[in-house]
Amino acid sequence: MRKPFAAALFALVIAGAGAAPAVAAPQAARTAQAPRATITASRTTEASRTATLRAVDFAGTVSLSNCSGSVIRFPKSADTDPALVLTNGHCLETGFPSPGEVIVDQSSSRSFGLLNSSGSRVATLRASKVAYSTMTDTDITIYQLTRTYAQIRSSYGISALTVADTHPVAGTAIKVVSGYWKRIYSCNVDGFVYRLKEGDWTWKDSVRYTSACNTIGGTSGSPVIDNATGKVVAVNNTGNEDGERCTVDNPCEVDANGTVTVRQGINYAEETYQIPACFGPGNKLDLGASGCVLPRP
Template sequence: MTASLVAASPAQAILGGTESPHAYSFMGSFQPSYPAPPRPDGHGCGVEVLAPRWVLTASHCAGRNPTNAKTGVPEGWKVRVGSLDTTSGGEVAEVDHYYRLATNRDEGGFWGRDMALMHLRTSVKAMPVRIASTTPADNSPVRIMGWGMTCDDYQDPACFPRRLREADTVVQPTSACPSASSGELCIGSSDGSVTASNYDSGGPALVRENGQWAVAGVVSGPDESGKTLYTDVTRHADWINGIISGTHVPPDDRIPNVEGAANLGNCVGSVVSAPASRPQDPALLLTNGHCVEGQRPAPGAALVDQPADRQAPITDRHGYPKTTVRAVRLVYATMTGTDIALYRLDQTYAQLKAAGVKVFRLTSTPVRAGDPLTMAYTGDRLNCTAEAVVPHLREGGYQEDDSIRYATGDDCAPQHGMSGSALLAPDGTTVVGLHNTHNDAGEQCTDNNPCEVGPDGAVTSVRGRGYGQQVHMLAACLTAGSKLDLSHQGCTLTTATRRR
């Protein structure tokens, strides 16, 4: 379903189905190592072999590449085909390219076009399945199959079957699926007792033609009626055949260089060094103060030298994990004056350099109006400009000073989840600020609705405006050994009582 490789959501169990009595040569399990599906067997989606080096699946299954590219080269993706079991048997092949018919950014729309081809590094011997010759008529019999969930508990391994399951059902009129879009098939029993499930995404709707199976659709997502929406594969046979034959192969997307961004789950971080840093010093990771785990620093105060145990994968240039670091100490965090947090890591700068990890430098110069900035998110690089430096920014009881307001535009539209992204100077290596907030609803000074306060006290609040925070004051507070000294000359950070 739509959530099969995304977030966990309630899913109907595979009702009316049974374990398949025999394997289907063309049926396979897509098993990406990144992002790894949260189930013991590693299964993420269904695939169907169309040619010795080509499999068909849903676009959203191939859409969890880090940069949401439409066409490109993955890392750590494989398929197991021709087996009943997701963990053994059949043939295993690596995926070395993906081609998505549509993404959620396409002007032509995503629904009804949720389909992708994946190219295999080596050929498989499996007997391919043909594409159906035409859209199946209403009430046509179809067979559906997959390794989707059989119950709703994402913590229970028993809900994730390793053995292939199948069910026979029918194509319903599209009017029976209120969510159906053009190009989608409505499939399942009228009462919802036979349907697909989460982790069945990309799996087939099969029809019989000339005594053989043919694929008519692939699972896209659930319908509110309890039935399942399938992308109608027959409508896109020309697109499929053009790629497989090599006559109409889309070019690869230009992938932004996202090297060095650290994924903190709900936020982003980056490894930074200060002028006093030495290769043998424990490395430091910078993010927002509001991104710390547990209780946030109180207004007017800071957290200093606190316990921490937090893992963060750091991206390579294409957004895949280069290595994973562990934060072992929260050195400093505040949301007053600025919005920053600094963690000490379990590896030194020298160790990270040897692993090929990008290490950024901390600036000692404040951002000024007109400065060009690059926002270093884990899956993208946003081109921003400092439109103004705001004397005071207030949000939910906190106040930051000399905040950076971005010029509005399509190239700089931060979203939730981007907090902590480094703002880089034109050299691509110097961190001059941190993205931390944007105004969601136009409210004044509430959570997620920051407001500007001018020198005369005038309050301004504009929906959609994004802001970052200065970090230039941090370098003066760091000494050799990645130690924090709030009394060091030039250090102007908010202080707090040290607690262990």
């Protein structure tokens, strides 16, 4: 997680680096581009789609008031389903969920700036509710929108990003795409963290980036995209800023034996492969579904 907007803005303006809102991960951003799969329109489900590789762009990402995010779908989502937006739990407009807290079906009218391939804002999308939000075991918020995938694509020519339902692999080339900053970071999955602890929160099996993904405040909630498949494999959420041990803005790694490792300047994301199993027909949340391991209220 990262420093508040006002403090980050002041610090970066003084440094000549620009503004950094809310929470995410440190240092100057890099812009990079690489292939991603974009999915052509289908009549029913993702399974019937065909993928064509193209350079990474911003289509399908969104900007929030304090974070980044993306319009997502699952492998079995239908075009007629209400669209979903993925961001971090700590980006929730009502404040950070407490440790152990899980929020479901909470009313929301939050707005999102939908970006096209060049990063221009082409529309404002609006939530109907918070479908799911937590900072326990993972760091995610999933909003349900008032429009379907088909309606968004018909109006703006923009398709949702698909969330992979398999565990990411170490060494994979990835892109972190920030809708807030309109910046793309390029690096690899360095490995996985048994437990990532930051302040009062603990996350399981987190993704650790190689150092090239030096994400900054405002990139929280950015989709992490596998270059080879074009699918979302994680959601960007934090980094160790000052070298402190397990404090807010300074997460530490804890292995299965309890050994703590601090990696200053290294940034992290939370895996998303476990999310699709928790959503059924109509993109309806079902925490009791077979294979669903997300924390329950």
